[in-house]
Structure formats: C-alpha cells, structure tokens
Amino acid sequence: MSPAVNSKVVIIGCGISGIAAAQRLVKSGFNDVRILEATPRSGGRIKTGRMGDKIIEVGANWIHGPSEENPVFCLARQYNLLDPEALTPENQAMDVGGHPPWVPNVFSSSGRRLNIEDVSPAQEMFFELLSEISEYPSTIGEPHDSVGEFIRSEVQRRAAEKWKDSDATSRCLHLSVISNLLKVECCVNGAHSMDEVGLGAFGLYKTLPGLDCTFPGGFEGLIKNLMSELPSGLVTYNQPVRCVHWNNAEARNTSVLVECNDGEKIVADHVIVTVPLGYLKKHHSTLFHPPLPLHKIHTIQRLGFGTNNKIFVEFDSPWWDADCGVIYFLWDDEESVADEVPDLHRSWIKKLFGFTVLKPTERYGHVLCGWIAGHESEYMETLSEQEVTHCITQLVRRFTGNPAVTPKRIFRSQWFHDPWTCGSYSFPGKGCSEQDLDNMREPLPPKASQSQPLQVLFAGEATHPCYFSTVHGALLSGWREADRLISHYSINPSQPQSKSKL
Numbered sequence: 001m002s003p004a005v006n007s008k009v010v011i012i013g014c015g016i017s018g019i020a021a022a023q024r025l026v027k028s029g030f031n032d033v034r035i036l037e038a039t040p041r042s043g044g045r046i047k048t049g050r051m052g053d054k055i056i057e058v059g060a061n062w063i064h065g066p067s068e069e070n071p072v073f074c075l076a077r078q079y080n081l082l083d084p085e086a087l088t089p090e091n092q093a094m095d096v097g098g099h100p101p102w103v104p105n106v107f108s109s110s111g112r113r114l115n116i117e118d119v120s121p122a123q124e125m126f127f128e129l130l131s132e133i134s135e136y137p138s139t140i141g142e143p144h145d146s147v148g149e150f151i152r153s154e155v156q157r158r159a160a161e162k163w164k165d166s167d168a169t170s171r172c173l174h175l176s177v178i179s180n181l182l183k184v185e186c187c188v189n190g191a192h193s194m195d196e197v198g199l200g201a202f203g204l205y206k207t208l209p210g211l212d213c214t215f216p217g218g219f220e221g222l223i224k225n226l227m228s229e230l231p232s233g234l235v236t237y238n239q240p241v242r243c244v245h246w247n248n249a250e251a252r253n254t255s256v257l258v259e260c261n262d263g264e265k266i267v268a269d270h271v272i273v274t275v276p277l278g279y280l281k282k283h284h285s286t287l288f289h290p291p292l293p294l295h296k297i298h299t300i301q302r303l304g305f306g307t308n309n310k311i312f313v314e315f316d317s318p319w320w321d322a323d324c325g326v327i328y329f330l331w332d333d334e335e336s337v338a339d340e341v342p343d344l345h346r347s348w349i350k351k352l353f354g355f356t357v358l359k360p361t362e363r364y365g366h367v368l369c370g371w372i373a374g375h376e377s378e379y380m381e382t383l384s385e386q387e388v389t390h391c392i393t394q395l396v397r398r399f400t401g402n403p404a405v406t407p408k409r410i411f412r413s414q415w416f417h418d419p420w421t422c423g424s425y426s427f428p429g430k431g432c433s434e435q436d437l438d439n440m441r442e443p444l445p446p447k448a449s450q451s452q453p454l455q456v457l458f459a460g461e462a463t464h465p466c467y468f469s470t471v472h473g474a475l476l477s478g479w480r481e482a483d484r485l486i487s488h489y490s491i492n493p494s495q496p497q498s499k500s501k502l
C-alpha cells in the first residue's frame with residue numbers, strides 16, 4: 001500500500017487517457033483525484049453503440065498490434081474481453097505493419113467485379129512507396145513536404161517505367177487503384193488529404209506486432225472494467241471546463257484554478273488536461289489563462305486533426321464473398337491520382353473508399369462498415385440519415401451492377417460535429433517534427449521556468465510520441481502523466497504546497 005498524497009489533482013476529460021491517469025494516481029496513494037467530464041458518459045472516443053441487435057463501434061474499432069507490448073491488449077486479456085483466437089501466440093507474433101491481410105473484393109464504378117491480379121501491380125507500388133516513406137528520417141530536408149505530393153510524383157515517375165507497355169485501360173485502372181488507396185490512407189491517418197500529412201514525420205508513427213482484433217462485447221467493456229476500479233463519485237459528468245487559470249494569483253500562484261461552464265471554481269495543485277487536439281485547436285485561447293506559450297500554440301496548429309467517419313450498412317444477404325474482409329470501390333474516372341473530390345455537395349460519396357466486413361458473420365450478420373475521411377466526411381455529417389441511405393444505396397447498386405440490392409438499415413458516426421472532440425484523431429501535419437510531439441506533452445510552466453511546481457500536465461492520444469491516434473497511445477499518455485506526478489512527489493517529498501506524506 002502506497003503512502004497517501006493529499007494534493008488535489010483535477011483531470012479534464014474521462015476518455016481512456018484520463019481514466020488511465022486517475023487509475024494510476026489512485027493506486028499510488030493520491031487520495032484527492034477528481035475527473036471533470038463534459039458529457040454524460042465515460043470513454044470519449046471509445047464508444048460502443050447498437051444497430052438493431054448488433055454491437056457496433058462508433059469510435060475506436062481495433063486493438064492495433066495486440067501483443068505483449070500493447071497495454072490495451074494486456075488489460076483486455078486480464079479482463080477476459082477477447083476471443084480465444086486473439087490470444088494465440090501466432091496472432092500476437094504476426095507483424096503486418098498496420099495493414100491487416102484481409103481478403104479484398106474489388107468493384108468498379110462501371111458495375112464490374114475486378115480480379116485481384118488486375119489491381120495488385122498498383123497495390124504493390126503503393127505499399128512499396130508507403131514503406132519507403134516510413135523509413136524517411138524526420139530531420140533532413142525532403143524533396144516534397146507531404147506524403148500525398150511524394151506519392152503523386154513517384155507514381156508518375158515509376159508508372160512511366162513500369163507500365164510503359166500497358167494499354168490505356170490498364171494504366172487508367174492502376175491510377176484509380178492508387179487514388180483509392182490514398183483515400184484509405186486518409187482514413188487511416190484521419191486526414192482530409194494525404195497532402196496534409198508531413199512526409200518527414202510520417203515515420204514517427206510506430207506499429208506493434210499482432211493481428212488487429214476487436215472486442216466481441218464492445219470496446220466499452222474495457223472502460224467499464226477500468227471505471228469499476230476507481231472510487232465511486234470520482235467523476236463529475238456533464239461538467240465542461242471553461243478555463244484553466246494557471247500561474248494564478250487568486251489561487252496562490254502555485255495552484256491552478258479550474259473554472260467550469262456552470263461557474264464552479266476548483267482550486268487544484270495539479271491539472272491533467274486530456275481534451276482532444278481538435279478541441280484544443282478550436283478553444284486553446286479561451287481554455288487557458290494566461291495563454292499557452294507560443295511554441296505550444298504553434299505545435300497545436302502544426303499537428304493535424306481530421307475526420308474519419310464510419311457508415312455501418314446492414315443487408316439481408318451478402319453480395320460479397322464469404323472470406324472477404326474488405327471491399328474496394330474504384331472510380332473509373334480517377335486516373336489523375338487524387339484523394340479529394342472536385343464537388344463536395346454533388347460527389348462527396350466518391351471519397352468513401354469502400355467497406356470493411358464485420359466478422360464473424362454469426363455475430364454480426366451481414367453488416368459492412370463504410371469509411372470516409374476529410375471534408376467530404378464532415379459534409380456527410382450534415383445530411384439526414386435518409387439522404388445518406390439514399391446515396392449509399394445508389395452507390396452499392398452502381399458498383400455491384402445490381403439494381404435490386406437494398407440496405408436494411410444504416411448508422412453513421414458524426415465525430416466532426418461532436419463539440420467535445422471536433423474530429424477523429426491526430427496526425428503529423430506538414431512541417432511537423434519530433435519536437436512538436438515533445439512540445440505537446442510539455443507541462444506548464446514550461447521547463448525553462450521550473451522553479452515553480454508542475455501545474456498543468458497534458459495527456460491524450462495526440463501527446464504520444466509514436467502511438468498517437470490510438471487507444472494504446474492515449475492510455476500510455478495517461479500513465480505517463482500520472483508517473484510524472486508520482487515521481488515529482490518522490491523527488492520533492494517536502495513540497496510546501498502539497499500535503500504529501502511521501
């Protein structure tokens with residue numbers, strides 16, 4: 001049993017990073033920890049919903065890289081939340097570099113089913129390029145600023161050599177495959193276009209071994225288990241924070257005054273901010289008083305935070321193969337290699353790259369998950385469910401060439417219009433470097449003036465140096481900031497402002 005620490009810690013946000021920070025602090029003897037959460041629920045971007053009698057993940061879907069190094073996997077195993085298959089050593093050892101080997105079915109906008117051999121040359125070129133980009137060091141001057149620009153120019157150069165003997169139709173097909181894969185990458189990165197993703201910083205993201213797996217009972221099972229280990233009443237729900245006053249005279253300079261939307265004011269020794277980067281981008285100037293240091297503001301602006309939404313579609317019977325894991329929709333007219341649609345209102349649906357298949361069928365029935373990123377996705381959120389259903393129906397009929405195929409029901413996520421998230425997850429924008437990820441997690445006051453104690457700490461997925469955009473990155477960031485406080489009290493046992501007994 002750890003000795004008690006009476007310092008007051010306020011955590012803003014009850015997503016996985018806030019919960020992880022609270023859990024570790026409480027276990028280490030901090031007995032005055034409070035979480036303030038804007039919404040009526042825990043979990044943030046981990047959100048399990050229902051479509052009829054089926055469980056669907058509105059937010060995070062997979063444990064990326066479920067193996068020993070992944071704390072989300074270890075916790076899920078400990079709480080008995082995974083299928084036996086996910087626990088096998090073979091599954092954990094599989095290293096797929098973030099791209100699970102799902103069996104694809106490919107359809108074109110002229111209503112034809114394509115052979116995999118027809119699309120594989122372009123797929124191979126694309127994945128070769130991605131792995132070259134991942135190896136790029138983030139410091140040296142690159143010939144192009146963004147992943148998108150690099151891919152476009154390299155495809156043009158390599159296609160001229162590799163496909164010089166192909167006929168016009170196959171060349172067109174190859175280029176539409178590349179456009180489709182750029183749209184897939186927009187979803188993976190949560191970016192509007194790969195032209196926004198920094199070339200040098202792309203390789204900062206690290207994958208873990210293990211074949212991505214899901215939670216049969218829903219990702220929120222993890223949240224429920226973690227929450228059950230926290231003292232009851234630790235979270236105040238429906239309590240948005242309006243402003244964090246640091247270096248504040250009213251709060252004895254060393255403490256922080258947390259002001260809530262309803263006027264409640266809480267004096268704390270330390271505050272851990274876990275709000276999403278999308279929220280910070282929009283509200284940092286009012287959320288902090290005095291304002292954040294300039295270098296932190298610049299980092300918040302440079303880092304990217306975009307939208308990736310899902311459109312779940314249920315059918316009475318499948319029009320895809322039984323072993324199919326992913327369905328790609330290729331537009332015949334996309335030979336110019338682009339991941340943005342020309343006319344948002346009329347053709348937003350062209351940004352949807354296709355669907356993943358929810359498996360196993362015995363659990364989910366015939367449910368597909370459509371993926372759409374960027375401004376097209378944000379526009380989709382503004383449409384009525386009927387309009388989205390209509391567009392999806394037309395799309396599927398066109399690509400399958402079957403005018404009778406009709407969805408039973410749909411459900412779409414709307415992360416951009418969630419006022420407490422403002423998008424989906426972070427990515428390293430153009431001009432970002434490792435320094436930006438250091439700046440994101442730097443506490444206040446900044447190191448330079450740390451004659452004063454730690455006041456404001458930063459956790460959340462966007463603060464993890466190599467697992468940003470993931471649940472395991474968020475969880476580790478919460479533990480990291482809890483550890484920062486724990487070691488602060490171990491090193492400074494006689495901090496006057498704290499009533500630490502350590």
Ligand code: 6YU
Pocket residue numbers: 012013014015016017018036037038039042043044045046058059060061062063064188189201202203204205239240241242274275276279308309310413415420421423424425427428459460461462468469470471472474
């Ligand atoms: C993963 C996956 N996954 C799909 C979709 C989404 C995300 N992720 P939270 O937002 O949870 O908590 C903050 C809380 O703060 C929240 O409750 C707010 O209400 C509250 N708050 C805000 N303002 C407040 C205020 N003022 N006062 C009080 N409270 C306030 N991750 O591992 N597997 O399959 C997916 C996916 C549609 C939206 C995902 C996935 C991301 C995770 O969901 C996310 O990182 C964590 O849940 C965040 O937790 P948190 O605590 O930080 O914030 C280069 C390169 C890059 C390559 N990247 C590839 C990675 C692939 C990522 N893939 C994701 C894909 C899917 C499908």
